Amino acid sequence: MIQLEHLSKEYNGLPAVSDLTIGIPEGEIFGLLGPNGAGKSTTILMLVGLIQPSSGRCLVDGIDVAKDPIAVKQRIGYMPEDVGFYPTLTAVENLAYFAKLYRMDREPAKKRIAELLALTGLDGVTKEVGGYSKGMRQRLGLAKALLNDPSIIILDEPTANLDPKGVADYRRIITAVAGEGKTVIVSSHILAEVSRISTSVGILSAGRLVAHGAWEDLAETAGQGTHATVTLHIETLDPMPEISRTGILSITYSRDRLKATVVAESDLRDSLAEILIAHGTRLRGLSRESRSLEDLFLSYYEAAA
Amino acid sequence: MKAQAGSGLLTIAEKEFFDHIRSKKFLLIFGIFLVIAIVGMIGGITDYNKNLDTYNGHRSVATSSAMPGFFADKPSILSVFGTVATYLVYLGGILGIAMGFDLITKEKESKSLKILLSHPVYRDEVINGKALGGIFALGCALGVVLIISLATLLIYGIIPDTNEMLLIAVFGAVSFLLIFSYFAIALFMSTVSQDSGSALIYTIIIFIALSVLVPTIAQDTVMDTVIGSQPALPQELLDQMQVSVNSTTTMGVFAVKASNAIGGDKDSAGSGAWQKFNQQMQAYWEKRQAVHDSLALFSPSMNYDTVVSGVTATSTGDVINSPGMSAVSFSVSGKQVTDTGDIVGKIAGNVVALLLFPAIFFGLAYVRFMRLDVR
Numbered sequence: 001m002i003q004l005e006h007l008s009k010e011y012n013g014l015p016a017v018s019d020l021t022i023g024i025p026e027g028e029i030f031g032l033l034g035p036n037g038a039g040k041s042t043t044i045l046m047l048v049g050l051i052q053p054s055s056g057r058c059l060v061d062g063i064d065v066a067k068d069p070i071a072v073k074q075r076i077g078y079m080p081e082d083v084g085f086y087p088t089l090t091a092v093e094n095l096a097y098f099a100k101l102y103r104m105d106r107e108p109a110k111k112r113i114a115e116l117l118a119l120t121g122l123d124g125v126t127k128e129v130g131g132y133s134k135g136m137r138q139r140l141g142l143a144k145a146l147l148n149d150p151s152i153i154i155l156d157e158p159t160a161n162l163d164p165k166g167v168a169d170y171r172r173i174i175t176a177v178a179g180e181g182k183t184v185i186v187s188s189h190i191l192a193e194v195s196r197i198s199t200s201v202g203i204l205s206a207g208r209l210v211a212h213g214a215w216e217d218l219a220e221t222a223g224q225g226t227h228a229t230v231t232l233h234i235e236t237l238d239p240m241p242e243i244s245r246t247g248i249l250s251i252t253y254s255r256d257r258l259k260a261t262v263v264a265e266s267d268l269r270d271s272l273a274e275i276l277i278a279h280g281t282r283l284r285g286l287s288r289e290s291r292s293l294e295d296l297f298l299s300y301y302e303a304a305a
Numbered sequence: 306m307k308a309q310a311g312s313g314l315l316t317i318a319e320k321e322f323f324d325h326i327r328s329k330k331f332l333l334i335f336g337i338f339l340v341i342a343i344v345g346m347i348g349g350i351t352d353y354n355k356n357l358d359t360y361n362g363h364r365s366v367a368t369s370s371a372m373p374g375f376f377a378d379k380p381s382i383l384s385v386f387g388t389v390a391t392y393l394v395y396l397g398g399i400l401g402i403a404m405g406f407d408l409i410t411k412e413k414e415s416k417s418l419k420i421l422l423s424h425p426v427y428r429d430e431v432i433n434g435k436a437l438g439g440i441f442a443l444g445c446a447l448g449v450v451l452i453i454s455l456a457t458l459l460i461y462g463i464i465p466d467t468n469e470m471l472l473i474a475v476f477g478a479v480s481f482l483l484i485f486s487y488f489a490i491a492l493f494m495s496t497v498s499q500d501s502g503s504a505l506i507y508t509i510i511i512f513i514a515l516s517v518l519v520p521t522i523a524q525d526t527v528m529d530t531v532i533g534s535q536p537a538l539p540q541e542l543l544d545q546m547q548v549s550v551n552s553t554t555t556m557g558v559f560a561v562k563a564s565n566a567i568g569g570d571k572d573s574a575g576s577g578a579w580q581k582f583n584q585q586m587q588a589y590w591e592k593r594q595a596v597h598d599s600l601a602l603f604s605p606s607m608n609y610d611t612v613v614s615g616v617t618a619t620s621t622g623d624v625i626n627s628p629g630m631s632a633v634s635f636s637v638s639g640k641q642v643t644d645t646g647d648i649v650g651k652i653a654g655n656v657v658a659l660l661l662f663p664a665i666f667f668g669l670a671y672v673r674f675m676r677l678d679v680r
Contacts, residue, residue, distance in 0.1 A: 011678075041680075048423050050679045073425040080423070084416020088324070100316045101424040144420065 001026050002047070002152065002183065007056035009042050016042040018207045020056070024185065024200075026151075029178045031198030032187040033297065039207040040187040041081055044156050047185075048078045060152065074102070077150035081157040081187075083141035087130030091122050091140050094129055095147060102148040116143035119173060121166075134161035142170060146177065153177060154185045159193050171197055191297055203300050211300050218300075230269055232258045233285035234276055241279045245271065256284075313426035314434045321438020325404055326445065334400045335446050341392045342450045346457045349385030353463070356380035382458065382469050386476050387617035389454065393480055394606050397447075398512055401484040404442065405491030406508050407501035408435050409674065414500060419679050432674040436492065436667060443484050451477045472616050479612045479652075482659040486605040487512060489666035496673040516606035523600045523607065532592055536585040542578050601655070605662050608655040615652040 002024040009017045017039040024030045032040050045051045047058045049069035058065040060072045085094045092113055099109035117123040120139040125132075129140065138161045145153055153174075159167050174197055178184050188194045194201065195215065203211040203218075211218055233256065240253040247266030252259045258276065262268050273283050325331050357380050409432075412418035421431060451473070458465065465473060491508045498504035521527060601607040 045680065050419060050422055070425045070427065073423060076423070078420075078423040080416070080419045082416055084418075084420060086417055087415055088327075097316070097320055098420070098424060101313055101421075101426055103312060103425075141420075 001059075001061060002185070003059040004043070004047070005057050005059065007043065007046060007058060008054050009039075009046060009051065010054045015207050017046070017053075017204075020204075020207075020209050022202050022209060022212055024183060026183055027178070027181045028200055029174065029184045029186065029198045031194035031201040032185060032204065033189065033191060033194055033201050034204035035189055037206075038189075038204040040189075040204055041156055042207075043204070044078075044154055044185070044187055048076060048154060049073060074148070075151050077145035077148060077153045079138075079141040079145040079153075079155045079158060081160065083137055083144075085129040085132075085137065085140060085144075088128055090126060090128055091117060091132075091143075094140070095144060098144060098147055104148065112147060112149070113143075116146055119143065119146075121169060135163055135166050138162050139166060139169075142173065146173075150182070152183045152185070154187075156187045157189070158186060159188070159190065167193070203297060205300065228262050228266075229289045230260045230262055230272060231285075231287050231289075232269075232272055232276060232283065234258065234281045234283055237276065237279060237281040241275060243272065243275055313424075313430040314437065317426070317431055317434025318437035318441065321408075321435050322441045325438060325442035330403050331400075331442065331446075334396070334403050335449075338393075338396050338400060338446070339450060339453065341396060342389050342454060343457060345389040345392050346385060346454050349388035350458065350461045350463065352388070353380055353382065353385050354461075356384070381617065382463055382465050383472050383476070383617040385458065385463075385617075386454070386473065387613060390476070390480070390609070390613040390617065394483065394609055395516065397480060397484040398487040398516060398606070400446065401443065401487030401489075402491045402505070402508050402512060404439050405488040406495055406505045408439070408492055409495040410498055410501040410504050411495075422679055428675050428677075429671065432496075432671050436489075436670075439488055439492070440485065443488060444481060447477060447481050447484065476613065476616050479609060479616070479656060479659060482656070482663065483605050483609040486659065486662040486666070489663035489670065493666045493670040493673065496670045496677065515604045519600055519604040520607055520610075523597050528593060528596065532589075532596060535589050536582065539578060539582060542582065598654075602658045605659060608658045608662075611655045612652045612659065615655075 004020050004022045007017055007020040008015065020039075020043060032043065034040050042051070046053050047060070047065065049058075049065045049072055052066060060075060063071050065072045085091075086097070089097070095113045095116070096109060099113065102109075104112070114123065117125075120143045122136065122139055122143065125136070129137065132140065138158065142155070142158065145155060155174075158174075159170055162170060174184055174186070178197075184197075186194055186198060198215070200214045201212070201218065202209055236255045238255060240258070243251060243258075243260075245268065247263050247268055249261045249263065251261075258272065260268065260272065267288065269286050269288055273286060277283060360379050409418070412421065422428065455465075455473070487508075490511055491504070494504040494508045494511070495501075498507060522531075601611060
């Protein structure tokens, strides 16, 4: 269980995170969302004990990070944004060094490192990390985050440099470790990525938490469940017929297109097409869109602003 | 997983040590260091052998002719290390800087600092571990140089006695302190700089200031400008005196003593003038020495020079006595015959300054690192 209580951080008098209070239950895959500069990385750095909060506190399994950072760090596996390693060492040497810092015994550490490198597709790579691509470093970062078999995994922009296969591997790995009951916190500004794996999210904007909860609840609150847009592309029809039906909230016309905002439960595509065809035109295309994730989050950001 | 107190410190120190001794820059500078030390040793040994021949020649004359009062010091093996020290004062500083200037900035640049600090280690273990790894590597480098230097002595058939071995150990220790001083300065600059390039430039500026600028200020010409020239002998004394000046120079202090022939008790006015002149001269040189010593405290290189001069320019106390003559010691350098304890006593202040320098800069680096915001 992770609890952030009235957490604030200022840099040179400017607030980076303001009065952030949030609880993340055990076993959750929690997405920390927000645009660049929203305070995601600062929040994570405070949670990992790398920077001190200006006020408030972070509790991990009831332990105050500021008071006992070592105990918290033993429980956490962390992968920073733009992850870096010792460039003159190989992946195995890097991980072996970190395993020593976790006080892991030599043989179990050796076995664990081999498993993790195989899991992240880096087994057999013997060159120094300085010669790695960004994507390979990201994979190694994931292996590092899992090295001590932590109960809490914190990943800051984990897919930023991964290719599609890397992203797919990452999803598979995170889903698997979450299945073992571990808590995963993923910070990202890539909404689609977070939406695919996380069970709940917190949305930060300008250092403030503007929304927090399960996906469905947030979508409902933001109106994603109430509106949809139906668009019909037709041959020129002049004049356009007056259309009035239950479920249609508003409608706009042009000579070759009709766009209707409808209630989400109504699928009015067939009936609208029938009306237009009855008026002597032909249908060229038809689509229905719910509000996109981007719309959803933009609505939160705009509300916060 | 097992928790062991202090294991983070040792793990970090071990990694840093191996990073140092495997790094190209260390190996390159150490290689040059070694070659210069060996060349310096050979040059020093050649000079030593020449001086020894001269000494033996003088000794045989003194002992066989029964001429009283010919005294000379047996050349010291330590003089050989004096030659090495002239190179070490610069190259050792460069080695210390090369090993320390990027210890923290390198971690920032490779983004590994965030990863490192996210592990269950205290921050002080990180900075202490880095310093400890560097100290071990420096100690190894210097140890190898000293062992090879001693081996070179043995190859040339020179075997130091216990007293000389102790002084060689003191030489090694202060050489280490000199290198560690610049290592600590470089480490501090590494904690305050954003990148390795800046850290290196700042450290080199400090190195030049401490090893070139401060000694230049302490030089005679600059000192004359700062505190003025020494008092001139009053004309009345020049006119009236029959001069017999017995002067000795000891550590920059110039003492003038008028003999009775100059007037002394016979001429109370002249005696008073001499006394006044002597007091002025003594005050001047004391002031000059105080300024010099104060400046020296701010320069590891000057402290090192002073200590090494004390250690390597010593005689062995082998005073030649002609039969029937009382033993009077006279050293060309103005130093009295000394043993290891006396030497250590004389250089203690400079050794303390050499200890304080790395302690202060390491302390500053420690405080800065502990407060570092890792973003």
